[in-house]
Amino acid sequence: MKAVTFLLAAAAFGVHANHPEHESHGAHEHGHGQLNLVLDGEQLLIELQAPAADLVGFEHEAKSAEEKAKYAKALALLKQPDQLFRFSPDAGCTLTQQEVNAAQAHHEDEHDHGHEHEHAKEASGHDEHHDDEGEAGHADMGAMYTFTCRTPAKLSGLEATLFTVYPSLEKLSVQGILPTGQTAAELTPAANKLSW
Template sequence: MTSLPGLPVIALALACAATPLNASAADDHHQQAHVHGEAQLQIAIDGHTAELILRSPAANLLGFEHQPKNDGQDKILMETREWLTATPLVQAKGNDCTVVAGTIHYGRDRSEDDDHGHDSDNHSDFEVTQRLECESALADALTTPLMEHFPGIEDLSVEWVSTSGQGRAELHAGEKGIELAL
């Protein structure tokens, strides 16, 4: 996947936009930084284009957090990377979004190691960025395949911002619809 040149600006906009929605985030950073079963998805929408950031503990996506220790785990990591590279993390009503750029970062969460004295092999995270282009406008409602494809994600916190406003949703196991209150 290629780099997203506008991502730092979008990430800053999402962080600023999300602050009023989640004012206690700074207070419980340690809980949100790495909690198995939980993941965060941020979406910046502009008409038919979206930029996304997914953050999740590796255990939610791979079933393990350590570096792969055998061929089976290598295969799981490779297949997960391929899926995250090619599959849009959200879809418009027309199911016509495609990934046009993105990055995948997989590694350990240093803040967790530093704060809790854990072995560097214990806390690995994914951060996935995508730029999507869709034939349909990204409005009213979106769907995400994340929880269906990765059953380790039990709770998905979704925050979005667009030219029409901002919002937040919480999805739980088995849910895939995101209603946009724009």
């Protein structure tokens, strides 16, 4: 039964995180990532979503050799969750599965967003440049990690060390389902520890 609960919670988080168009237009905010977690028995699921601008440095398709190298480095870092999160060693958590989601532009918003910029430029006579990529659209990327913890009772929180890896990431909105109930928090570089 626990596995069913775990999978349902994971599916709910996945739908929420991968379809930001159902939220307000401001759901894609540079410097702001989303962290979802579920602890069920010995399994800990962590899902990270953030703007590609914060994880790679840009949101458009990598074209130059330098951009391709930055993109490859970002993917490699996402495959190293021990560089992004820290748990109590007493819990004995081991990575058992991971899935990295490459940058995907929000094509539905991209068309409208570009036209909004064009109309704003025509009406005001100048470019209202709201993000680093101009009219290139928005892209998110992230990963899902499954850990198996030998002693889950000793897992009482996590430290988000990813702020040192991704310095432009300013905050993480956290949602979690834990044995004690649901939790929500906001982590920042100065307050990067979540306890439960």
